[in-house]
Amino acid sequence: MSSSFPKHGGNIFQEAQRLGFHLDQILDASSSLVPFPPPRFLRRCLKASLNGGALRNYPDRTHQELRQVIANWHGIEPSMVLPGNGASELLTWVARDATETGMSTLPAPCFADYERALNCWSGSFRQERLPLSWSSSEPQSFPLAPHSEVIWITNPHNPTGQLWSRESLRLLLDRYSLVICDEAFLSLVPGGEKQSLIGLVKDHSNLVVIRSLTKLFAVAGLRLGYAVADSKRLEAWQKWRDPWPLNGLAIAAGTTLMTDVSALEEWIRKVQNWVTVEGSWLQERLHAMPGIFPHPSSVNFLLIHGRTSLLDFHQKMSSRGVLLRDCRSFVGLGESWLRIGLQNRAGNRRIVSEMKKLLI
Numbered sequence: 001m002s003s004s005f006p007k008h009g010g011n012i013f014q015e016a017q018r019l020g021f022h023l024d025q026i027l028d029a030s031s032s033l034v035p036f037p038p039p040r041f042l043r044r045c046l047k048a049s050l051n052g053g054a055l056r057n058y059p060d061r062t063h064q065e066l067r068q069v070i071a072n073w074h075g076i077e078p079s080m081v082l083p084g085n086g087a088s089e090l091l092t093w094v095a096r097d098a099t100e101t102g103m104s105t106l107p108a109p110c111f112a113d114y115e116r117a118l119n120c121w122s123g124s125f126r127q128e129r130l131p132l133s134w135s136s137s138e139p140q141s142f143p144l145a146p147h148s149e150v151i152w153i154t155n156p157h158n159p160t161g162q163l164w165s166r167e168s169l170r171l172l173l174d175r176y177s178l179v180i181c182d183e184a185f186l187s188l189v190p191g192g193e194k195q196s197l198i199g200l201v202k203d204h205s206n207l208v209v210i211r212s213l214t215k216l217f218a219v220a221g222l223r224l225g226y227a228v229a230d231s232k233r234l235e236a237w238q239k240w241r242d243p244w245p246l247n248g249l250a251i252a253a254g255t256t257l258m259t260d261v262s263a264l265e266e267w268i269r270k271v272q273n274w275v276t277v278e279g280s281w282l283q284e285r286l287h288a289m290p291g292i293f294p295h296p297s298s299v300n301f302l303l304i305h306g307r308t309s310l311l312d313f314h315q316k317m318s319s320r321g322v323l324l325r326d327c328r329s330f331v332g333l334g335e336s337w338l339r340i341g342l343q344n345r346a347g348n349r350r351i352v353s354e355m356k357k358l359l360i
């Protein structure tokens with residue numbers, strides 16, 4: 001693996017500049033955000049916050065209101081919730097705990113930020129290969145249980161889209177001193193909440209669940225996520241972090257998004273319906289293309305595997321304004337793997353039509 005390969009998708013500004021496109025000519029399927037504009041009530045809230053005190057005043061450092069509405073949503077105590085500057089900030093803090101706890105196991109391939117977070121604290125980790133063949137988008141048994149103190153799980157897994165069953169993950173709680181479960185994409189998965197570990201946190205102080213609002217609401221620019229964990233652990237993180245890790249607009253937005261439960265439920269239904277409909281539409285078309293194999297996925301991205309290298313194909317797609325995720329930075333994947341983020345129907349048609357021109 002070379003460090004020069006992109007570690008994240010969504011490098012839309014750099015890619016537009018490199019390829020000579022305006023931003024609106026680019027279809028970014030290298031990151032995995034919902035394709036809808038953020039809900040109207042969110043835009044209204046941001047406007048109101050601009051006119052209110054959200055810019056002028058220091059934000060509430062206790063995040064009391066935001067913690068409360070997130071806690072209400074999950075039916076847990078507010079002290080078990082810590083909002084963060086995106087899930088990524090919280091990964092940094094959980095990595096500090098992981099480092100103090102011992103050796104971490106990272107499934108390979110997995111989200112690159114775990115390694116970044118562990119490296120902040122010179123944490124030790126080893127990568128364990130996930131079997132790269134699976135036949136279903138239904139919940140599967142988590143296949144790894146190597147010897148280490150800490151295990152990092154992503155549910156659903158990024159980049160494979162596999163959904164791990166809650167029952168198989170529950171077994172890990174007796175085996176590891178610390179179980180970190182990143183559920184950044186779980187609320188996008190139809191029926192996915194049934195596999196969440198959040199309900200187990202109350203009785204397991206060795207469990208940390210990380211969530212993100214980035215993907216669900218397409219608000220990557222706001223930086224909004226939260227951790228659910230034992231309150232003592234979260235108190236320690238609060239002492240380590242910056243005084244104002246979340247800005248006033250993000251706090252206002254998060255509070256609005258999580259307060260109106262029926263609007264939230266309706267949004268989640270819309271997103272999950274899109275994943276179901278567009279996911280199977282795209283899978284069907286990709287299956288009909290020669291030289292590539294699309295893997296089943298529970299969520300809004302899927303991996304394709306080429307019979308040979310897909311590097312040239314990837315570059316040609318980029319030069320046509322369609323960005324796919326180069327998977328060379330993922331341990332265990334290489335030139336013959338690409339990840340595609342689902343779009344709306346028009347976007348998916350564009351992906352399929354450009355792919356056909358190159359593959360058929």
Ligand SMILES: Cc1ncc(COP(=O)(O)O)c(C=O)c1O
Pocket residue numbers: 085086087088089111154158182184185211212213214220223224225
């Ligand atoms: C699995 C996973 N977890 C966490 C994150 C980070 O989310 P956030 O934008 O909330 O920092 C990402 C972003 O790509 C991700 O793929």
